[in-house]
Amino acid sequence: MANQLGFAALADDTRRTIFERVARRPSSVGKLAEGLDVTRPAVSQHLKVLLRAGLVAQRREGSRCIYQVDPRGVAAMRDYLDRFWDRALAAFKLAAEQEDT
Amino acid sequence: MANQLGFAALADDTRRTIFERVARRPSSVGKLAEGLDVTRPAVSQHLKVLLRAGLVAQRREGSRCIYQVDPRGVAAMRDYLDRFWDRALAAFKLAAEQEDT
DNA sequence: CCCACTGGTAAGCCGATACTTACGGTAAGC
DNA sequence: GCTTACCGTAAGTATCGGCTTACCAGTGGG
Secondary structure: OHHHHHHHHHHOHHHHHHHHHHHHOOEEHHHHHHOOOOOHHHHHHHHHHHHHOOOEEEEEEOOEEEEEEOHHHHHHHHHHHHHHHHHHHHHHHHHHHHHOO | OHHHHHHHHHHOHHHHHHHHHHHHOOEEHHHHHHOOOOOHHHHHHHHHHHHHOOOEEEEEEOOEEEEEEOHHHHHHHHHHHHHHHHHHHHHHHHHHHHHOO
């Protein structure tokens, strides 16, 4: 589920920066938009994408909306890559021995 | 290095399918294009993207070009996600306790 | 009640990109 | 040497995606 959306979500530079900033500390939309070179609506759209990918979660706090990382989405992507890890390593080692170079 | 390129490479459905098929078994370009609904040049272009992302490696075998997974690229992406894992988990648990629901 | 703050959405623009067909170039078989 | 198989690249097209400005809704304080 988080594969297609997850990888697409982290493919964009600005969006990945937002994700990293959210990971450092749960923040509101306005706070996140402050240091970036894009407008606040753009940040809001990026957060929507991250939300659909399951990488972040939101909670209301008064009139502000606080975003934080959702570890489940991160875990899903990590697990996906893990499925290829051992297989990839074995294939690569085998080829390296054959090829030598 | 493999962050931007890596996530972008796996963001596309067709390209991720190619990647998974390469992971199952090192294959030539023609073999990879057989089961897909895109033409062979498209597969070649996708492999180029995966190559630049460091997710696959190529080796010549006669007139054929065999592609296989490069575990280093996979590891780079895995490590990137790992950096957020503990932090994400802690933040999420804390919020869950505060929020309760 | 009115106004400021916060944030999500709509419409439109523009660059990025995924796909196609057409072509060139190298390796194997007759 | 000529044909066939395999692969990468070029050019062109169409769709997708990120950004902006403008607008609307909900919250809180005077």
